[in-house]
Amino acid sequence: MNEIVASFARFLPRFMEMLVIVVLGWLIAFILKVLLRSVLKITRFDRLSEHTGATQLLRGAALPSLTELVSRFVFWVAWMGFILLGISVLGLVGIEQHVASFFGFLPRLFASLLILFFGLLGASFFSRAALLSGVNAGLPSPRLISWAVRTMIILFVVSMAFEELGVGSRTMIVAFALTFGALMLGLALAFGLGGKDLARKYLERRFARERDESRDREDELSPL
Protein backbone atom coordinates (compact mmCIF):
# COMPACT_ATOMS: atom_id res chain seq x y z
CA MET A 1 0.00 0.00 0.00
CA ASN A 2 2.79 2.29 0.98
CA GLU A 3 4.53 1.49 -2.30
CA ILE A 4 1.41 2.41 -4.26
CA VAL A 5 1.08 5.64 -2.38
CA ALA A 6 4.78 6.34 -2.87
CA SER A 7 4.66 5.65 -6.60
CA PHE A 8 1.48 7.72 -6.88
CA ALA A 9 3.25 10.51 -5.02
CA ARG A 10 6.14 10.18 -7.47
CA PHE A 11 3.73 10.10 -10.42
CA LEU A 12 1.45 12.98 -9.36
CA PRO A 13 3.93 15.83 -9.84
CA ARG A 14 4.83 14.47 -13.27
CA PHE A 15 1.14 14.14 -14.12
CA MET A 16 0.55 17.70 -12.97
CA GLU A 17 3.56 18.74 -15.05
CA MET A 18 2.02 17.00 -18.04
CA LEU A 19 -1.33 18.71 -17.46
CA VAL A 20 0.39 22.08 -17.22
CA ILE A 21 2.27 21.39 -20.48
CA VAL A 22 -0.93 20.26 -22.23
CA VAL A 23 -2.94 23.26 -21.04
CA LEU A 24 -0.10 25.66 -21.75
CA GLY A 25 0.36 23.96 -25.12
CA TRP A 26 -3.32 24.44 -25.90
CA LEU A 27 -2.99 28.13 -25.01
CA ILE A 28 0.14 28.58 -27.15
CA ALA A 29 -1.42 26.62 -30.04
CA PHE A 30 -4.58 28.73 -29.78
CA ILE A 31 -2.57 31.99 -29.78
CA LEU A 32 -0.60 30.68 -32.75
CA LYS A 33 -3.84 29.91 -34.57
CA VAL A 34 -5.31 33.36 -33.90
CA LEU A 35 -2.07 35.09 -34.87
CA LEU A 36 -1.69 33.07 -38.05
CA ARG A 37 -5.32 33.63 -39.00
CA SER A 38 -4.88 37.40 -38.58
CA VAL A 39 -1.65 37.44 -40.59
CA LEU A 40 -3.23 35.41 -43.38
CA LYS A 41 -6.27 37.69 -43.41
CA ILE A 42 -4.08 40.81 -43.54
CA THR A 43 -2.00 39.37 -46.38
CA ARG A 44 -5.22 38.35 -48.19
CA PHE A 45 -4.19 34.76 -48.38
CA ASP A 46 -7.74 33.74 -49.29
CA ARG A 47 -7.60 35.89 -52.38
CA LEU A 48 -4.44 34.09 -53.49
CA SER A 49 -6.20 30.85 -52.81
CA GLU A 50 -9.16 32.04 -54.88
CA HIS A 51 -6.93 33.11 -57.81
CA THR A 52 -5.27 29.77 -57.95
CA GLY A 53 -8.50 27.83 -57.75
CA ALA A 54 -7.80 26.27 -54.33
CA THR A 55 -10.91 27.86 -52.83
CA GLN A 56 -13.15 26.24 -55.43
CA LEU A 57 -11.47 22.95 -54.72
CA LEU A 58 -12.06 23.26 -50.97
CA ARG A 59 -15.62 24.45 -51.48
CA GLY A 60 -16.26 21.41 -53.63
CA ALA A 61 -15.01 19.18 -50.80
CA ALA A 62 -17.19 21.09 -48.23
CA LEU A 63 -14.06 22.30 -46.42
CA PRO A 64 -13.59 25.73 -44.80
CA SER A 65 -11.48 28.47 -46.36
CA LEU A 66 -7.76 27.94 -46.83
CA THR A 67 -6.94 30.48 -44.11
CA GLU A 68 -9.12 28.59 -41.64
CA LEU A 69 -7.72 25.26 -42.76
CA VAL A 70 -4.06 26.32 -42.39
CA SER A 71 -4.76 27.95 -39.00
CA ARG A 72 -6.52 24.84 -37.70
CA PHE A 73 -3.77 22.61 -39.03
CA VAL A 74 -1.09 24.64 -37.25
CA PHE A 75 -3.17 24.60 -34.04
CA TRP A 76 -3.51 20.80 -34.05
CA VAL A 77 0.11 20.12 -34.99
CA ALA A 78 1.34 22.50 -32.25
CA TRP A 79 -1.02 21.11 -29.60
CA MET A 80 -0.27 17.54 -30.62
CA GLY A 81 3.42 18.31 -30.15
CA PHE A 82 2.74 19.66 -26.64
CA ILE A 83 0.55 16.68 -25.75
CA LEU A 84 3.31 14.28 -26.78
CA LEU A 85 5.85 16.38 -24.93
CA GLY A 86 3.61 16.20 -21.86
CA ILE A 87 3.26 12.43 -22.19
CA SER A 88 7.03 12.07 -22.49
CA VAL A 89 7.36 13.88 -19.15
CA LEU A 90 5.44 11.00 -17.53
CA GLY A 91 8.51 8.86 -18.22
CA LEU A 92 6.56 5.89 -19.56
CA VAL A 93 8.77 3.27 -21.16
CA GLY A 94 8.95 3.53 -24.98
CA ILE A 95 7.03 6.81 -25.19
CA GLU A 96 10.17 8.92 -25.81
CA GLN A 97 10.86 6.94 -28.94
CA HIS A 98 7.35 7.57 -30.29
CA VAL A 99 7.57 11.25 -29.45
CA ALA A 100 10.93 11.51 -31.22
CA SER A 101 9.58 9.71 -34.28
CA PHE A 102 6.54 12.05 -34.31
CA PHE A 103 8.81 15.12 -34.36
CA GLY A 104 10.98 13.44 -36.99
CA PHE A 105 7.88 12.82 -39.08
CA LEU A 106 6.73 16.47 -38.99
CA PRO A 107 9.10 17.86 -41.70
CA ARG A 108 8.04 15.11 -44.09
CA LEU A 109 4.39 15.82 -43.30
CA PHE A 110 4.90 19.51 -44.07
CA ALA A 111 6.77 18.69 -47.28
CA SER A 112 4.08 16.34 -48.50
CA LEU A 113 1.33 18.84 -47.64
CA LEU A 114 3.20 21.52 -49.56
CA ILE A 115 3.56 19.18 -52.53
CA LEU A 116 -0.14 18.42 -52.34
CA PHE A 117 -1.13 22.08 -52.03
CA PHE A 118 0.99 23.37 -54.91
CA GLY A 119 0.18 20.30 -56.97
CA LEU A 120 -3.54 20.91 -56.61
CA LEU A 121 -3.05 24.55 -57.52
CA GLY A 122 -1.06 23.48 -60.58
CA ALA A 123 -3.77 21.00 -61.53
CA SER A 124 -6.41 23.71 -61.29
CA PHE A 125 -4.34 26.22 -63.30
CA PHE A 126 -3.33 23.86 -66.09
CA SER A 127 -6.77 22.29 -66.44
CA ARG A 128 -8.28 25.78 -66.81
CA ALA A 129 -5.61 26.71 -69.35
CA ALA A 130 -6.42 23.55 -71.32
CA LEU A 131 -10.14 24.33 -71.15
CA LEU A 132 -9.68 27.89 -72.43
CA SER A 133 -7.32 26.85 -75.21
CA GLY A 134 -9.66 24.06 -76.25
CA VAL A 135 -12.72 26.33 -76.35
CA ASN A 136 -10.95 29.14 -78.23
CA ALA A 137 -9.50 26.70 -80.75
CA GLY A 138 -12.96 25.15 -81.24
CA LEU A 139 -11.76 21.65 -80.26
CA PRO A 140 -14.41 19.06 -79.49
CA SER A 141 -14.88 18.16 -75.80
CA PRO A 142 -12.58 20.73 -74.18
CA ARG A 143 -14.01 19.80 -70.76
CA LEU A 144 -12.86 16.23 -71.23
CA ILE A 145 -9.35 17.44 -72.11
CA SER A 146 -9.39 19.72 -69.08
CA TRP A 147 -10.57 16.88 -66.82
CA ALA A 148 -7.86 14.57 -68.18
CA VAL A 149 -5.15 17.19 -67.48
CA ARG A 150 -6.44 17.75 -63.95
CA THR A 151 -6.69 14.01 -63.19
CA MET A 152 -3.16 13.30 -64.47
CA ILE A 153 -1.64 16.06 -62.37
CA ILE A 154 -3.58 15.12 -59.24
CA LEU A 155 -2.56 11.47 -59.61
CA PHE A 156 1.05 12.48 -60.05
CA VAL A 157 0.96 14.85 -57.09
CA VAL A 158 -0.76 12.40 -54.74
CA SER A 159 1.81 9.71 -55.57
CA MET A 160 4.60 12.23 -54.93
CA ALA A 161 3.06 13.25 -51.59
CA PHE A 162 2.74 9.62 -50.46
CA GLU A 163 6.30 8.93 -51.55
CA GLU A 164 7.45 11.85 -49.42
CA LEU A 165 5.51 10.50 -46.45
CA GLY A 166 6.95 7.06 -47.04
CA VAL A 167 3.47 5.58 -46.74
CA GLY A 168 3.12 2.76 -49.23
CA SER A 169 5.35 4.64 -51.61
CA ARG A 170 5.95 1.65 -53.87
CA THR A 171 2.26 0.85 -53.95
CA MET A 172 1.46 4.43 -54.86
CA ILE A 173 4.07 4.55 -57.63
CA VAL A 174 2.83 1.27 -59.05
CA ALA A 175 -0.78 2.48 -58.73
CA PHE A 176 0.11 5.72 -60.48
CA ALA A 177 1.96 3.92 -63.26
CA LEU A 178 -0.93 1.49 -63.72
CA THR A 179 -3.57 4.23 -63.72
CA PHE A 180 -1.53 6.43 -66.05
CA GLY A 181 -0.85 3.53 -68.39
CA ALA A 182 -4.48 2.43 -68.31
CA LEU A 183 -5.65 5.97 -69.01
CA MET A 184 -3.29 6.32 -71.95
CA LEU A 185 -4.23 2.94 -73.31
CA GLY A 186 -7.89 3.76 -72.85
CA LEU A 187 -7.49 7.06 -74.66
CA ALA A 188 -5.52 5.40 -77.45
CA LEU A 189 -8.19 2.74 -77.86
CA ALA A 190 -10.99 5.26 -77.60
CA PHE A 191 -9.54 7.49 -80.25
CA GLY A 192 -8.07 4.72 -82.36
CA LEU A 193 -11.00 2.32 -82.41
CA GLY A 194 -14.08 3.65 -80.70
CA GLY A 195 -13.57 7.17 -81.87
CA LYS A 196 -12.42 6.51 -85.40
CA ASP A 197 -15.75 7.61 -86.85
CA LEU A 198 -15.76 10.64 -84.63
CA ALA A 199 -12.16 11.43 -85.62
CA ARG A 200 -13.02 11.01 -89.30
CA LYS A 201 -16.07 13.25 -88.93
CA TYR A 202 -14.04 15.79 -87.00
CA LEU A 203 -11.28 15.89 -89.61
CA GLU A 204 -13.80 16.06 -92.42
CA ARG A 205 -15.64 18.84 -90.67
CA ARG A 206 -12.42 20.67 -89.91
CA PHE A 207 -11.13 20.56 -93.47
CA ALA A 208 -14.57 21.28 -94.85
CA ARG A 209 -14.77 24.23 -92.48
CA GLU A 210 -11.40 25.50 -93.65
CA ARG A 211 -12.64 25.26 -97.22
CA ASP A 212 -15.86 27.04 -96.24
CA GLU A 213 -13.92 29.72 -94.44
CA SER A 214 -11.74 30.42 -97.43
CA ARG A 215 -14.86 30.46 -99.58
CA ASP A 216 -16.72 32.75 -97.19
CA ARG A 217 -13.64 34.92 -96.70
CA GLU A 218 -14.20 34.99 -92.95
CA ASP A 219 -10.46 34.90 -92.39
CA GLU A 220 -10.06 38.20 -94.17
CA LEU A 221 -11.67 39.95 -91.24
CA SER A 222 -8.87 41.52 -89.28
CA PRO A 223 -9.65 42.02 -85.58
CA LEU A 224 -7.10 44.83 -85.31
Next chain:
Amino acid sequence: MPQESILSDDFIRELINVGEVDILVGLPTYNNGETVGQVVQAVRTGLLKYFPRARSVIINADGGSRDGTQDLVRAASISDLSVSSDVHALRTLHSISTQYEGGPANGIALHTIFAAADLLQARACAVVSPESTTIEPDWMDRLLRPVLNDSRDLVLPVYRRHKFDGLLVRNLLYPLTRAVYKCQLREPYPSDFAFSGGLGSQFLSQDIWSKEQGRQGTELWLTLSALVGKFKLAQSFLGTKARQENPRSDLVNAMRETAGILFCSMDSFSSVWRDSQPPVDAPCLGCQPAVSLEPLRLNRKRLHQMYVFGLSELEPVFLSILSPATHADLKRLATLSEESFAFPAELWARTVYEFSVSYHKAVIGRDHVVQALVPLFRGRAYTFLTENREASAEEVEGNLEALCQTFEREKPYLLGLWDGGK
Protein backbone atom coordinates in the same frame (compact mmCIF):
# COMPACT_ATOMS: atom_id res chain seq x y z
CA MET B 1 24.06 49.95 -61.83
CA PRO B 2 23.61 51.47 -65.31
CA GLN B 3 21.04 49.68 -67.45
CA GLU B 4 22.55 47.72 -70.31
CA SER B 5 21.66 49.12 -73.73
CA ILE B 6 19.53 47.04 -76.04
CA LEU B 7 21.65 48.27 -78.98
CA SER B 8 24.53 46.11 -80.17
CA ASP B 9 28.03 47.59 -80.46
CA ASP B 10 27.99 47.38 -84.26
CA PHE B 11 24.65 49.12 -84.43
CA ILE B 12 25.81 51.87 -82.06
CA ARG B 13 28.89 52.36 -84.28
CA GLU B 14 26.62 52.78 -87.31
CA LEU B 15 24.42 55.23 -85.42
CA ILE B 16 27.44 57.26 -84.29
CA ASN B 17 28.49 57.51 -87.94
CA VAL B 18 25.09 59.03 -88.72
CA GLY B 19 25.33 61.63 -85.94
CA GLU B 20 22.45 63.69 -84.59
CA VAL B 21 19.28 63.74 -86.69
CA ASP B 22 16.06 65.75 -86.90
CA ILE B 23 13.84 62.92 -88.07
CA LEU B 24 13.98 59.21 -87.47
CA VAL B 25 11.67 56.74 -89.17
CA GLY B 26 11.50 53.31 -87.61
CA LEU B 27 10.48 50.20 -89.48
CA PRO B 28 9.93 47.04 -87.38
CA THR B 29 10.09 44.04 -89.71
CA TYR B 30 9.95 40.27 -89.76
CA ASN B 31 9.83 38.47 -93.10
CA ASN B 32 8.21 41.42 -94.88
CA GLY B 33 10.24 41.06 -98.08
CA GLU B 34 7.14 41.26 -100.27
CA THR B 35 6.03 44.67 -99.07
CA VAL B 36 8.93 46.38 -97.33
CA GLY B 37 10.54 47.70 -100.53
CA GLN B 38 7.41 49.61 -101.47
CA VAL B 39 7.06 51.02 -97.95
CA VAL B 40 10.69 52.14 -97.74
CA GLN B 41 10.40 53.76 -101.15
CA ALA B 42 7.34 55.77 -100.02
CA VAL B 43 9.03 56.75 -96.73
CA ARG B 44 12.18 57.85 -98.56
CA THR B 45 10.23 59.88 -101.11
CA GLY B 46 8.14 61.44 -98.37
CA LEU B 47 11.17 62.48 -96.34
CA LEU B 48 12.96 63.96 -99.35
CA LYS B 49 9.88 65.73 -100.62
CA TYR B 50 8.50 67.19 -97.39
CA PHE B 51 11.62 67.52 -95.25
CA PRO B 52 14.49 68.08 -97.72
CA ARG B 53 16.52 70.12 -95.24
CA ALA B 54 16.08 67.79 -92.28
CA ARG B 55 18.74 65.33 -91.22
CA SER B 56 16.89 62.04 -91.48
CA VAL B 57 17.50 58.37 -90.94
CA ILE B 58 15.49 55.22 -91.55
CA ILE B 59 16.07 52.55 -88.89
CA ASN B 60 14.99 49.03 -89.58
CA ALA B 61 14.70 46.77 -86.52
CA ASP B 62 14.38 43.24 -87.81
CA GLY B 63 13.30 40.17 -85.83
CA GLY B 64 15.43 37.68 -87.80
CA SER B 65 13.94 37.68 -91.32
CA ARG B 66 15.07 35.01 -93.73
CA ASP B 67 13.58 36.50 -96.88
CA GLY B 68 16.03 39.33 -97.58
CA THR B 69 13.99 42.01 -95.82
CA GLN B 70 17.09 43.64 -94.38
CA ASP B 71 18.86 43.77 -97.76
CA LEU B 72 15.85 45.51 -99.29
CA VAL B 73 15.93 48.16 -96.57
CA ARG B 74 19.69 48.67 -96.84
CA ALA B 75 19.34 49.15 -100.58
CA ALA B 76 17.33 52.26 -99.85
CA SER B 77 20.37 54.09 -98.48
CA ILE B 78 21.16 56.90 -100.87
CA SER B 79 23.45 59.82 -100.89
CA ASP B 80 22.26 63.09 -102.41
CA LEU B 81 20.40 61.35 -105.20
CA SER B 82 17.19 62.53 -106.76
CA VAL B 83 14.48 59.91 -106.51
CA SER B 84 12.16 61.57 -108.97
CA SER B 85 12.09 64.67 -111.13
CA ASP B 86 10.62 66.90 -108.42
CA VAL B 87 12.35 65.41 -105.36
CA HIS B 88 15.94 66.24 -104.54
CA ALA B 89 17.90 65.41 -101.46
CA LEU B 90 19.85 68.20 -99.83
CA ARG B 91 21.30 65.92 -97.17
CA THR B 92 22.28 62.30 -96.91
CA LEU B 93 19.38 60.05 -96.06
CA HIS B 94 20.78 57.12 -94.12
CA SER B 95 19.13 53.78 -93.93
CA ILE B 96 20.34 51.35 -91.29
CA SER B 97 19.19 47.86 -90.58
CA THR B 98 19.81 45.86 -87.43
CA GLN B 99 18.69 42.52 -86.13
CA TYR B 100 17.60 42.49 -82.50
CA GLU B 101 17.90 39.60 -80.06
CA GLY B 102 14.93 37.68 -78.68
CA GLY B 103 12.62 38.28 -81.61
CA PRO B 104 10.39 38.40 -83.41
CA ALA B 105 8.50 40.69 -81.06
CA ASN B 106 7.16 44.09 -81.99
CA GLY B 107 7.90 45.44 -78.52
CA ILE B 108 11.61 44.64 -78.79
CA ALA B 109 11.71 46.23 -82.26
CA LEU B 110 10.13 49.38 -80.84
CA HIS B 111 12.53 49.35 -77.90
CA THR B 112 15.42 49.31 -80.41
CA ILE B 113 13.89 52.19 -82.38
CA PHE B 114 13.25 54.24 -79.23
CA ALA B 115 16.82 53.65 -78.02
CA ALA B 116 18.23 54.66 -81.41
CA ALA B 117 16.06 57.80 -81.46
CA ASP B 118 17.28 58.70 -77.99
CA LEU B 119 20.92 58.19 -78.96
CA LEU B 120 20.57 60.28 -82.13
CA GLN B 121 18.61 63.00 -80.29
CA ALA B 122 15.88 62.89 -82.94
CA ARG B 123 13.34 65.72 -82.67
CA ALA B 124 10.56 63.79 -84.36
CA CYS B 125 10.17 60.09 -84.99
CA ALA B 126 7.72 58.04 -86.96
CA VAL B 127 7.09 54.32 -86.92
CA VAL B 128 5.68 52.77 -90.06
CA SER B 129 4.33 49.27 -90.50
CA PRO B 130 6.06 47.27 -93.25
CA GLU B 131 2.61 45.94 -94.18
CA SER B 132 1.21 49.40 -94.94
CA THR B 133 1.13 48.87 -98.70
CA THR B 134 -1.27 51.76 -99.21
CA ILE B 135 1.31 54.18 -97.81
CA GLU B 136 1.80 57.42 -99.73
CA PRO B 137 4.77 59.79 -99.39
CA ASP B 138 2.51 62.39 -97.78
CA TRP B 139 1.98 60.07 -94.77
CA MET B 140 5.38 61.30 -93.59
CA ASP B 141 4.17 64.87 -93.76
CA ARG B 142 0.85 64.09 -92.06
CA LEU B 143 2.51 62.19 -89.25
CA LEU B 144 5.66 64.25 -88.65
CA ARG B 145 4.48 67.82 -89.35
CA PRO B 146 2.28 68.08 -86.21
CA VAL B 147 5.26 66.98 -84.10
CA LEU B 148 7.73 69.38 -85.71
CA ASN B 149 5.48 72.42 -86.20
CA ASP B 150 2.70 72.11 -83.60
CA SER B 151 4.76 70.54 -80.79
CA ARG B 152 2.47 67.53 -80.62
CA ASP B 153 4.00 64.63 -78.69
CA LEU B 154 2.07 61.78 -80.23
CA VAL B 155 0.32 61.67 -83.60
CA LEU B 156 -1.96 58.71 -84.15
CA PRO B 157 -3.43 57.67 -87.46
CA VAL B 158 -7.02 57.70 -88.67
CA TYR B 159 -7.65 55.42 -91.64
CA ARG B 160 -10.40 54.80 -94.06
CA ARG B 161 -11.23 51.16 -93.36
CA HIS B 162 -13.81 48.68 -94.46
CA LYS B 163 -16.81 48.75 -92.14
CA PHE B 164 -16.07 45.20 -90.99
CA ASP B 165 -12.30 45.62 -90.51
CA GLY B 166 -10.85 46.12 -87.05
CA LEU B 167 -13.77 44.53 -85.19
CA LEU B 168 -11.83 44.36 -81.95
CA VAL B 169 -10.79 48.01 -82.22
CA ARG B 170 -14.34 49.15 -82.99
CA ASN B 171 -16.15 47.02 -80.45
CA LEU B 172 -13.75 47.06 -77.54
CA LEU B 173 -10.60 49.13 -77.79
CA TYR B 174 -12.05 52.43 -79.02
CA PRO B 175 -15.19 52.50 -76.81
CA LEU B 176 -13.35 51.36 -73.70
CA THR B 177 -10.41 53.77 -74.13
CA ARG B 178 -12.84 56.59 -74.81
CA ALA B 179 -14.99 55.85 -71.76
CA VAL B 180 -12.15 55.19 -69.34
CA TYR B 181 -9.58 57.79 -70.41
CA LYS B 182 -12.05 60.33 -71.83
CA CYS B 183 -10.25 60.71 -75.14
CA GLN B 184 -11.64 59.95 -78.58
CA LEU B 185 -8.77 58.08 -80.21
CA ARG B 186 -9.94 56.14 -83.26
CA GLU B 187 -6.80 54.00 -83.45
CA PRO B 188 -5.36 53.70 -79.95
CA TYR B 189 -3.28 50.70 -81.09
CA PRO B 190 -1.57 52.23 -84.11
CA SER B 191 0.65 50.55 -86.66
CA ASP B 192 1.78 53.90 -88.13
CA PHE B 193 2.38 56.82 -85.78
CA ALA B 194 4.76 59.63 -84.86
CA PHE B 195 6.11 60.90 -81.56
CA SER B 196 8.36 63.63 -80.22
CA GLY B 197 11.87 63.02 -78.96
CA GLY B 198 10.67 64.05 -75.49
CA LEU B 199 7.93 61.44 -75.37
CA GLY B 200 10.31 58.85 -76.82
CA SER B 201 12.88 59.44 -74.06
CA GLN B 202 10.21 59.38 -71.37
CA PHE B 203 8.76 56.15 -72.74
CA LEU B 204 12.21 54.60 -73.05
CA SER B 205 12.89 55.20 -69.37
CA GLN B 206 9.71 53.36 -68.32
CA ASP B 207 10.13 50.09 -66.53
CA ILE B 208 8.14 48.04 -69.02
CA TRP B 209 10.69 46.45 -71.31
CA SER B 210 11.00 43.23 -69.35
CA LYS B 211 7.23 42.99 -68.89
CA GLU B 212 4.46 41.78 -71.17
CA GLN B 213 3.63 45.26 -72.48
CA GLY B 214 7.28 45.59 -73.54
CA ARG B 215 6.88 42.60 -75.89
CA GLN B 216 3.41 42.91 -77.36
CA GLY B 217 0.82 45.66 -77.47
CA THR B 218 3.62 48.18 -76.83
CA GLU B 219 2.10 50.75 -79.20
CA LEU B 220 -1.13 50.69 -77.19
CA TRP B 221 0.79 51.10 -73.94
CA LEU B 222 2.61 54.09 -75.48
CA THR B 223 -0.71 55.71 -76.38
CA LEU B 224 -2.15 55.16 -72.92
CA SER B 225 1.04 56.35 -71.19
CA ALA B 226 0.97 59.53 -73.28
CA LEU B 227 -2.70 60.03 -72.36
CA VAL B 228 -2.08 59.56 -68.68
CA GLY B 229 1.13 61.61 -68.78
CA LYS B 230 -0.81 64.56 -70.25
CA PHE B 231 1.30 64.72 -73.39
CA LYS B 232 -0.11 66.63 -76.37
CA LEU B 233 -1.93 64.29 -78.72
CA ALA B 234 -3.23 64.62 -82.25
CA GLN B 235 -4.74 62.37 -84.89
CA SER B 236 -3.97 62.59 -88.56
CA PHE B 237 -6.00 61.20 -91.44
CA LEU B 238 -3.75 59.02 -93.58
CA GLY B 239 -6.12 57.49 -96.11
CA THR B 240 -6.99 53.88 -96.76
CA LYS B 241 -5.48 51.24 -94.50
CA ALA B 242 -4.14 48.24 -96.34
CA ARG B 243 -6.22 45.11 -95.83
CA GLN B 244 -3.88 42.28 -95.08
CA GLU B 245 -3.91 39.31 -97.44
CA ASN B 246 -3.60 36.90 -94.54
CA PRO B 247 -4.59 38.74 -91.39
CA ARG B 248 -3.66 37.16 -88.08
CA SER B 249 -6.50 34.83 -87.36
CA ASP B 250 -5.25 34.24 -83.82
CA LEU B 251 -7.93 36.11 -81.97
CA VAL B 252 -6.54 35.06 -78.58
CA ASN B 253 -3.25 36.85 -79.20
CA ALA B 254 -5.06 39.88 -80.60
CA MET B 255 -7.14 39.92 -77.40
CA ARG B 256 -3.98 39.75 -75.27
CA GLU B 257 -2.45 42.66 -77.21
CA THR B 258 -5.55 44.83 -76.87
CA ALA B 259 -7.84 43.95 -73.97
CA GLY B 260 -4.93 42.50 -71.97
CA ILE B 261 -2.85 45.66 -72.28
CA LEU B 262 -5.85 47.95 -71.75
CA PHE B 263 -6.93 46.09 -68.59
CA CYS B 264 -3.32 46.19 -67.38
CA SER B 265 -3.20 49.97 -67.94
CA MET B 266 -6.50 50.40 -66.06
CA ASP B 267 -4.92 48.55 -63.16
CA SER B 268 -1.69 50.60 -63.28
CA PHE B 269 -3.25 54.01 -63.91
CA SER B 270 -6.42 53.60 -61.83
CA SER B 271 -5.64 56.64 -59.67
CA VAL B 272 -5.70 58.78 -62.83
CA TRP B 273 -8.81 57.57 -64.64
CA ARG B 274 -10.96 57.13 -61.53
CA ASP B 275 -10.66 60.83 -60.72
CA SER B 276 -13.13 63.02 -62.55
CA GLN B 277 -10.63 64.42 -65.04
CA PRO B 278 -11.65 66.68 -67.94
CA PRO B 279 -11.82 65.13 -71.43
CA VAL B 280 -8.47 64.93 -73.22
CA ASP B 281 -8.27 66.75 -76.51
CA ALA B 282 -6.80 64.95 -79.53
CA PRO B 283 -7.74 66.98 -82.62
CA CYS B 284 -8.08 65.08 -85.85
CA LEU B 285 -6.20 66.75 -88.70
CA GLY B 286 -7.70 66.39 -92.16
CA CYS B 287 -10.25 63.82 -91.07
CA GLN B 288 -12.73 62.52 -93.62
CA PRO B 289 -15.47 59.90 -93.59
CA ALA B 290 -13.55 56.83 -92.56
CA VAL B 291 -15.68 53.85 -93.58
CA SER B 292 -15.65 52.03 -96.90
CA LEU B 293 -18.42 49.69 -97.96
CA GLU B 294 -17.18 47.21 -100.58
CA PRO B 295 -19.33 44.08 -100.48
CA LEU B 296 -17.86 41.15 -98.53
CA ARG B 297 -19.10 37.61 -98.08
CA LEU B 298 -18.81 36.72 -94.45
CA ASN B 299 -19.40 33.59 -92.44
CA ARG B 300 -21.22 34.87 -89.39
CA LYS B 301 -22.67 31.50 -88.47
CA ARG B 302 -19.41 30.27 -86.99
CA LEU B 303 -19.15 33.33 -84.72
CA HIS B 304 -22.58 32.50 -83.30
CA GLN B 305 -21.69 28.82 -82.87
CA MET B 306 -18.43 29.67 -81.10
CA TYR B 307 -20.27 32.01 -78.73
CA VAL B 308 -22.83 29.37 -77.75
CA PHE B 309 -20.15 26.67 -77.45
CA GLY B 310 -17.83 28.90 -75.40
CA LEU B 311 -20.56 30.01 -73.03
CA SER B 312 -21.60 26.48 -72.17
CA GLU B 313 -18.10 25.03 -71.90
CA LEU B 314 -16.58 27.88 -69.89
CA GLU B 315 -19.36 28.18 -67.33
CA PRO B 316 -17.11 27.55 -64.27
CA VAL B 317 -14.68 30.21 -65.50
CA PHE B 318 -17.44 32.76 -66.15
CA LEU B 319 -18.89 32.15 -62.68
CA SER B 320 -15.58 33.38 -61.22
CA ILE B 321 -15.44 36.45 -63.47
CA LEU B 322 -18.99 37.69 -64.02
CA SER B 323 -21.76 38.77 -61.70
CA PRO B 324 -24.70 36.33 -61.55
CA ALA B 325 -26.99 38.83 -63.32
CA THR B 326 -24.64 39.37 -66.27
CA HIS B 327 -23.93 35.66 -66.52
CA ALA B 328 -27.65 34.91 -66.59
CA ASP B 329 -28.18 37.47 -69.36
CA LEU B 330 -25.36 35.97 -71.43
CA LYS B 331 -26.78 32.49 -70.94
CA ARG B 332 -30.19 33.67 -72.05
CA LEU B 333 -28.59 35.07 -75.22
CA ALA B 334 -27.04 31.70 -75.96
CA THR B 335 -30.49 30.13 -76.13
CA LEU B 336 -31.56 32.44 -78.97
CA SER B 337 -31.49 31.22 -82.54
CA GLU B 338 -29.02 32.71 -85.00
CA GLU B 339 -31.73 34.87 -86.57
CA SER B 340 -32.90 36.45 -83.33
CA PHE B 341 -29.49 36.64 -81.63
CA ALA B 342 -28.51 40.19 -80.62
CA PHE B 343 -25.84 41.11 -78.06
CA PRO B 344 -27.06 44.48 -76.69
CA ALA B 345 -24.53 47.27 -76.25
CA GLU B 346 -25.41 47.71 -72.55
CA LEU B 347 -24.76 44.06 -71.80
CA TRP B 348 -21.51 44.15 -73.78
CA ALA B 349 -20.31 47.23 -71.86
CA ARG B 350 -21.21 45.63 -68.52
CA THR B 351 -19.48 42.40 -69.53
CA VAL B 352 -16.28 44.20 -70.54
CA TYR B 353 -16.30 46.22 -67.32
CA GLU B 354 -16.75 43.10 -65.20
CA PHE B 355 -13.86 41.47 -67.03
CA SER B 356 -11.64 44.49 -66.41
CA VAL B 357 -12.49 44.40 -62.69
CA SER B 358 -11.84 40.67 -62.52
CA TYR B 359 -8.47 41.31 -64.18
CA HIS B 360 -7.76 44.04 -61.62
CA LYS B 361 -8.75 41.79 -58.71
CA ALA B 362 -7.08 38.79 -60.37
CA VAL B 363 -9.95 36.50 -59.42
CA ILE B 364 -8.25 33.86 -61.60
CA GLY B 365 -5.01 34.01 -63.58
CA ARG B 366 -5.03 37.32 -65.47
CA ASP B 367 -4.20 35.76 -68.82
CA HIS B 368 -7.12 33.39 -68.30
CA VAL B 369 -9.46 36.36 -67.76
CA VAL B 370 -8.35 37.80 -71.11
CA GLN B 371 -8.68 34.46 -72.90
CA ALA B 372 -12.18 33.94 -71.51
CA LEU B 373 -13.33 37.16 -73.20
CA VAL B 374 -12.73 35.68 -76.67
CA PRO B 375 -15.96 33.66 -77.07
CA LEU B 376 -18.04 36.57 -75.76
CA PHE B 377 -16.34 38.93 -78.19
CA ARG B 378 -17.32 36.54 -80.98
CA GLY B 379 -20.94 36.97 -79.96
CA ARG B 380 -20.60 40.73 -79.99
CA ALA B 381 -18.80 40.63 -83.37
CA TYR B 382 -21.70 38.58 -84.75
CA THR B 383 -24.15 41.28 -83.64
CA PHE B 384 -21.95 44.06 -85.08
CA LEU B 385 -21.82 42.30 -88.46
CA THR B 386 -25.57 41.69 -88.46
CA GLU B 387 -26.41 45.23 -87.32
CA ASN B 388 -24.28 46.82 -90.01
CA ARG B 389 -24.86 44.34 -92.80
CA GLU B 390 -26.82 46.74 -94.96
CA ALA B 391 -25.74 49.93 -93.18
CA SER B 392 -24.38 52.97 -94.94
CA ALA B 393 -21.15 54.66 -93.80
CA GLU B 394 -23.16 57.16 -91.74
CA GLU B 395 -25.20 54.42 -90.10
CA VAL B 396 -22.05 52.47 -89.21
CA GLU B 397 -20.58 55.60 -87.64
CA GLY B 398 -23.89 56.22 -85.83
CA ASN B 399 -23.95 52.69 -84.42
CA LEU B 400 -20.34 53.01 -83.29
CA GLU B 401 -21.08 56.34 -81.63
CA ALA B 402 -24.07 54.80 -79.84
CA LEU B 403 -21.85 51.96 -78.58
CA CYS B 404 -19.27 54.44 -77.28
CA GLN B 405 -21.98 56.45 -75.51
CA THR B 406 -23.27 53.26 -73.89
CA PHE B 407 -19.78 52.56 -72.54
CA GLU B 408 -19.63 56.13 -71.21
CA ARG B 409 -23.09 55.85 -69.65
CA GLU B 410 -22.17 52.58 -67.93
CA LYS B 411 -18.91 53.93 -66.50
CA PRO B 412 -20.39 54.49 -63.01
CA TYR B 413 -21.06 50.74 -62.97
CA LEU B 414 -17.34 50.16 -63.56
CA LEU B 415 -16.38 52.61 -60.82
CA GLY B 416 -18.77 50.94 -58.38
CA LEU B 417 -17.34 47.51 -59.12
CA TRP B 418 -13.75 48.74 -59.01
CA ASP B 419 -14.10 50.28 -55.57
CA GLY B 420 -16.43 47.75 -54.04
CA GLY B 421 -16.88 44.00 -54.04
CA LYS B 422 -18.20 41.94 -56.91
